[in-house]
Amino acid sequence: MADSNGNTGLMLKAGYPLGRGFDAAARLNLQHYLFKDLLGYELHPNIPVRSSDSNFRVADIGTGTGIWLTAVHQKLPSAQLDGFDNCVDQYPPKEWLPSNVSLQALDICEGIPEELLGKYDVVHVRHFLLVVNDDPLILLKNLVALLRGYLQWVEYDPSSVYTDRIDPDLPRTATEEFLATIKSRRNYDWVAKLPEYFEMTGLATSVSASYPVPPGMRMSFTYVQLLAAEELSLVALDNSGPESSGNVFRRLLNAVFEESKSGVSMVWSARVCVGRRRS
Numbered sequence: 001m002a003d004s005n006g007n008t009g010l011m012l013k014a015g016y017p018l019g020r021g022f023d024a025a026a027r028l029n030l031q032h033y034l035f036k037d038l039l040g041y042e043l044h045p046n047i048p049v050r051s052s053d054s055n056f057r058v059a060d061i062g063t064g065t066g067i068w069l070t071a072v073h074q075k076l077p078s079a080q081l082d083g084f085d086n087c088v089d090q091y092p093p094k095e096w097l098p099s100n101v102s103l104q105a106l107d108i109c110e111g112i113p114e115e116l117l118g119k120y121d122v123v124h125v126r127h128f129l130l131v132v133n134d135d136p137l138i139l140l141k142n143l144v145a146l147l148r149g150y151l152q153w154v155e156y157d158p159s160s161v162y163t164d165r166i167d168p169d170l171p172r173t174a175t176e177e178f179l180a181t182i183k184s185r186r187n188y189d190w191v192a193k194l195p196e197y198f199e200m201t202g203l204a205t206s207v208s209a210s211y212p213v214p215p216g217m218r219m220s221f222t223y224v225q226l227l228a229a230e231e232l233s234l235v236a237l238d239n240s241g242p243e244s245s246g247n248v249f250r251r252l253l254n255a256v257f258e259e260s261k262s263g264v265s266m267v268w269s270a271r272v273c274v275g276r277r278r279s
Contacts, residue, residue, distance in 0.1 A: 166263035174255035203275030
């Protein structure tokens with residue numbers, strides 16, 4: 001089965017395929033802390049920062065709940081930290097944000113307002129797998145337009161994910177089917193090729209690194225993936241009847257969970273790419 005873009009596998013409804021409610025917000029926040037533990041930083045150490053400079057500006061694109069910016073605030077209390085998303089439903093009240101954190105509405109895929117061009121020393125973006133359709137070049141050009149310094153892109157790398165199990169005799173049919181379904185949606189090769197796309201848009205790549213999830217974190221990452229997949233099934237799949245695609249997919253997720261309790265997990269890697277705008 002294919003959708004209007006020619007993608008095979010699950011047929012998704014148009015629009016953003018994940019949730020915007022409190023459960024989705026909690027999943028985003030959990031994912032933030034998992035990535036912080038996996039990477040060991042919010043901003044890569046190779047990116048020069050000026051922690052006491054009020055003219056130092058950082059933008060977070062697809063900021064979600066704004067949690068990445070509130071974490072960066074702890075290390076850059078004087079910098080101006082701006083978050084952008086095309087949906088503001090998960091933003092906390094501005095009265096509860098640090099004074100140097102601002103959250104605004106912006107669809108990065110629709111172009112950049114003139115007042116934001118070349119404004120930021122650092123632009124951060126992550127988790128755009130469901131936004132990019134095979135080619136990140138248009139999105140990347142808009143990100144670069146914001147820059148006067150560094151771009152940091154953090155992404156899951158579906159091309160490298162595999163299953164592992166504590167016993168070779170353990171069944172993993174459901175987990176393998178789940179991963180095959182993910183990979184059939186579209187071509188994710190662009191994640192590993194981000195340095196090439198950086199070069200196309202005038203960025204000099206300073207970091208291109210892969211961070212495999214270690215055994216102690218594999219279950220946590222597996223469960224976050226199941227949470228996101230359940231959101232997708234409720235938001236973007238057909239739920240009109242017992243055998244509709246949404247219900248069938250959720251049964252698969254429950255089977256993956258049962259396998260995980262026996263010692264089967266997905267092994268993901270995070271890809272981090274940092275580029276500097278050439279002067």
